[in-house]
Amino acid sequence: MTQTADISHGLDSLLDDLCALFDEELERQANVLAVCRAQAEAARAHDLAALEARTRALDILMDEAAAAEQLRNRLLLQIVGRTGLSRDRQTLSGLIAIAPGPWNVRMASFQAGLRDAAAETRQTVAANTRLFGRSLRIFGAVLRGLSGEPELGTYDCGGRGPAQTLPHSTLVNARG
Secondary structure (H helix, E strand, C coil): CCHHHHHHHHHHHHHHHHHHHHHHHHHHHHHHHHHHHHHHHHHHCCCHHHHHHHHHHHHHHHHHHHHHHHHHHHHHHHHHHHHCCCHHHCCHHHHHHHCCCCHHHHHHHHHHHHHHHHHHHHHHHHHHHHHHHHHHHHHHHHHHHHHCCCCCCCECCCCCCECCCCHHHHHHHHHC
16 A cells, blocks of 8 residues: 555545544534423423423533544544645635545535534524523512512502512413
8 A cells, every 4th residue: 555545544534533423413413402492391381300401411412512522623633634734724614625525525514514503503592591581580570579579660650669569460460
């Protein structure tokens, strides 16, 4: 085997390994999205145990993603060393541009899939943030109502002083 063939064979193996890690990451990100959606369902159902379980699952997925990133970075360093990819081109797009087929197609597919998963996850997280914020505001209003404290920014019917709310009206209004 010639030196060029040996380098190519070694690069093929590294690209196979990298693409396998990319496939795993795409699956992990799909799971992150599913867990984020399940968090919203648990919050809407007021199921705190399920919400905590989903949050723990998300923590595990994030730990796995961090560990996988370290593996990918080690492989990328080896690939950069074999290909001589310039520092300014050491991106996934740069790697796709120099990788031979079929790896460039697999990496481009991963890149598109990851972009889509990240966009959907961002939207879901933003919706969850609004949902959780609303839930916290309602919870705070209920606690203030139970303690007899008026809600901030509310005034009596004459507009002269803080309104006095009754606990039961706060509870009914908070639940809708």
